[in-house]
Amino acid sequence: MLVLGIESSCDETGIALYDSEQGLLAHALYSQIELHALYGGVVPELASRDHIRRLIPLIQSTLKEAKRQISELDGIAYTAGPGLIGALLTGASVARSLAFALKIPAVGVHHMEGHLLAPMLESEQPQFPFICLLVSGGHSMIIRVDGIGRYKLLGDTLDDAAGEAFDKTAKLLDLGYPGGPKVSQLALSGRAERYKFPRPMVDRPGLDMSFSGLKTYTLNTWQQALKEDQATEQTKADICRAFEMAVADTLTIKCKRALEQEGLNRLVVSGGVSANREIREKLHALMNKRHGEVFFPRLEFCTDNGAMIAYAGTQRLLAGEEQDLNFAATPRWSLEALAPLEF
Template sequence: MAFLPAGAMAYTPSHLEANMIVLGVESSCDETGLALYDTERGLLAHALHSQIAMHQEYGGVVPELASRDHIRRALPLLTEVLTKSDVDKQAIDAIAYTQGPGLAGALLVGASVACGLGMALDKPVLGVHHLEGHLLSPLLASKPPEFPFIALLVSGGHTQLMRVDGVGRYQLLGETLDDAAGEAFDKSAKLLGLSYPGGPAISRMAEFGDPAAYQFPRPMLHSKDLNFSFSGLKTAVLTVVKNHPANICEQDKANIARGFVDAIVAVLTAKCVTAMKESGLKRLVIAGGVGANLQLRASLNAAAAKKRFQVYYPELEFCTDNGAMIAFAGAMRLKNNPGLATRDYGFNVRPRWPLQELVAA
């Protein structure tokens, strides 16, 4: 199923017109990010504040606290970005902000900041799809992939395989039927008593585990399609934990973590290899927070060497939510169609926004 018309314009240098500087504002969940992207010079500066320390006490993101913290952080981060880049605010040509998907209150903060700045500076604004930002984030690397490529978007809220033929040209190949991979990481980590965020914690613990101690199921590994399912794997971890004595020793926690990580990485890798084979493409792009996982990177790198395709990752600082990917996605959209930006500063956000509803640039 193609998300956008096949004629949607892909990003190539020949499509670029006048140079522009775009401010990106990201506030979809628990990171506040601002960045300036110049279509000639590249990323000028970015600044990010993570709310991890604030939410750790609660074992997960508290939406109301997240929204309030975005309010406190946005303008100081803007000042930081302008100072780092030595760009006057009047030199900004357009402002892109995350319109969705995400937490409603958090999205409203970023949208109001962007539209308020737009009105104050008389600059056009553009709402950007958060997932498109992630999909295009590997293009910010020093050696970006060329179109077309297969993309694995893997995060706390999403696990999808897509064919990407250009900016605005996306075809869904497969997706999770229940829990996202990052969600399974976080929930399984919580079962082991690990702190938030669970994904990095369980991955670190897995490094000390015995891979032969627990053989967890590989859900949908042989399903003959490119869909995923991780709720059963999470349940398998829960069953093992419940069947243990009250206090699980640290080594056994590490063994359980290793079994879980090996299972989820095996499924993600196998589906990527199948997608590469079926598409005939030679470039695989990994996007989203789970793309920073070292076990997943090692597995995909080994598969790429064996099957002779190339794999690309965003820089580690751009795996999680950030303003740079929003500024970049907004810039690419505006270069294809400058009319997308508006000086109508009334705004709405879209907490649930399927990528297939994204209109062509």
């Protein structure tokens, strides 16, 4: 089955072609970072308009790269949620229109299921069951995964997600947009011994997370440096290092607790924040110590992309799932509401 994947949930337009027998054939991604940088964050209306401009040319270039014709498509997968409603509707409308014209099935994919299954695009795939840490700009979740569509939410963020905390920390330090990568880059030159930030909610039972207090601690630390006339670039780097280490340690402690709770020793880490070097190193060390396995998507598939949507959609299309023409985008959508696949 040859499936076109369309991702347009936020500020990146992703297109991919996935073959159920040959794997990923081609993919393309257009990022709107420059468009939104002027405003310091994503402007939903601008994001939607840019998706409209990019979708058709990207579909055409991806088909050309794979040396396939649009008439060869057997199905279309598109991100149906969660995300920005206008951005979601642009991808959904293009997907449904193409499917109608070509008389092929289309299926709406849960954006976070796409991230969760992104490591399946690699040659070495994790086997079910496993614990998944999903960390992105809008989500920080720990999930038990027993199969596609068989998800049990074990822990969630009570306020700011990890990626959101990274972005807000960057804004507090006036590092620019997008914030997360800038914090991580500056942290490389930071001194680990200068500041010790708290590890939120690790001293209480459970797997829920909270990063808003860590963001406040960062602000207070920077304001104190301003008062003491120590607001240098090195101080910023030291704060970024302390912040990044606190987030990485917190996520590692929560993952260890989830693995022990569920009696599993296989971990999948995905979402935009899974590209973070410190987090990867800490979780690799955790699983090496446990003699377990840890799986990450390649860096280009950590952030939003069409390949993960194409893969997830292919699995659901193969199981006979499809939607009728009365499609709807879903800005808020629980992973646990998804139907388990029965092949």
